[in-house]
Amino acid sequence: MWIVLTLFAAFMQAWRNAFQSQLSRDVKTAGVTLARFLYAGPLAWLYLGGLYLWQPTDLPQLWGKGGLFILGAAIMQIIATALMVQLFKLKNFAVGAGLAKSEALVAAILGVLFFGTALSWLGWLGVLLGTIAVFLLSAGSQLNSLSYKTIIIGLGSGASFALTSLWVREASLNLNLPFPHRAAWVLALVITTQTLLLLLWLWCKDKGTLHALWQRPKLTLATSVSSFFGSFGWFSAMSLTAVPYVKTLGQVEVFFMMLISFFWLKQPVQVKDMSGLLLIALAAILVLWV
Known part of the structure; x- marks a missing residue:
């Protein structure tokens, strides 16, 4: 199930990033960030x-470690x-999102050091190959x-996402609930916290950005809806x-990202070396074997 959920999340995240990229042309950074959460809550x-x-089923106990992890995840x-x-x-679009995909490697390092994550050597190899592949596919000849x-x-960005x-x-594991319910609680609470924090900030500091989002309802809605489905997949x-x-498996998002970048955003993405595609496919196979 986690494989299906991850592939779905990667597909929806590619669209969310595309919509955010379009929105960022006319709306400030805080507004584009809010668009991700506004209707997702x-x-x-x-x-x-x-x-x-x-x-x-039962309601969760949200005080203690679980609540702190939810707040920390929302802010990060x-x-x-x-x-x-x-x-x-x-x-x-493709280069920006590709650079942020260093998330998988950072998550592996931090997970092993501080969160008790255990990775096999095949898992580490898959993470490393996936990270290299993302840079090759996303930046290509633009690396220099x-x-x-x-x-x-x-x-x-990658470290923050990690x-x-x-x-x-950790928040999900600290909620004593069955699988779909604990993931859904974390999803709803994280998104709601993010929405309230950003709305309060913009209302006090920059109401013009809220007005700019109001003037672009379709793109804002598309960003939020695709973000919700992406987060649903990731959190689950x-x-x-x-x-x-x-x-690491989620790095297949790069395939979707490149297609969207070329066909919808009309941004040229040069991929001269097919080794990047082979590496990301190999990385996905390795983590599936673990």
């Missing part, structure tokens, strides 16, 4: 309510998304032209297995 609560109608994902949007403003600023922001994923998994998959495996 109600969808998450509807999904959670549907689960309880289908299979009633805001930071990660804001850095991703900054990447879109510096380089094209990347600025230090772009590299630092990309790695920062911490988000690790804390999401990470409740079932280790984060590095999910994120």
Whole structure:
């Protein structure tokens, strides 16, 4: 099940990134970040309510470690998304999102050091190959032209997404509920926290950005809906297995990303060396064998 959920999440995240890239042309970074969560919250609560109608169970205890992990994941994902949007403003869609995919390697290192994650040597090999493949596919011949600023922001975004994923998994494991319910609770609470924090910030500091989102309802809605489905897939998959495996397999997002970038965003993506495609396929096979 985690494989199906991860592939679905990667597909939806590619679309979410594409919509955010379009929105970032006219809306400030905080507004584009808010667009990711704005309508996703109600969808998450509807999904959670549907689960309880289908299979009633206990309510979770949200105080203690579980609540802290949820708050930390919410804040870290805001930071990660804001850095991703900054990447879109510096380089094209495929390169920006590709740099942030260092997330899988960072998640593996942090997971082993601080979260008790255990990876086999095949798992490590898959993570490393996937990371190399993403850089080859996303940047290609543009690697030599990347600025230090772009590299630092990309790695920062990847590290922030990695911490988000690790804390999401820890939050889910700390809720004493069956699989779909615990993932749904974390999803709904994280998105709601993010929405309230960003709305409060923009209402106090930059109401013009809220107005800019209001003027672009279709793109804002598309960003939120695709974000909800992507987060649903990620959160559910990470409740079932280790984060590095999910994120390494999730690098198939690059395939979807390149297609969207070329056919919908009309941005040229040069991939001269097919070794990148073979590496990412091999990385996915390795983590599936673990």
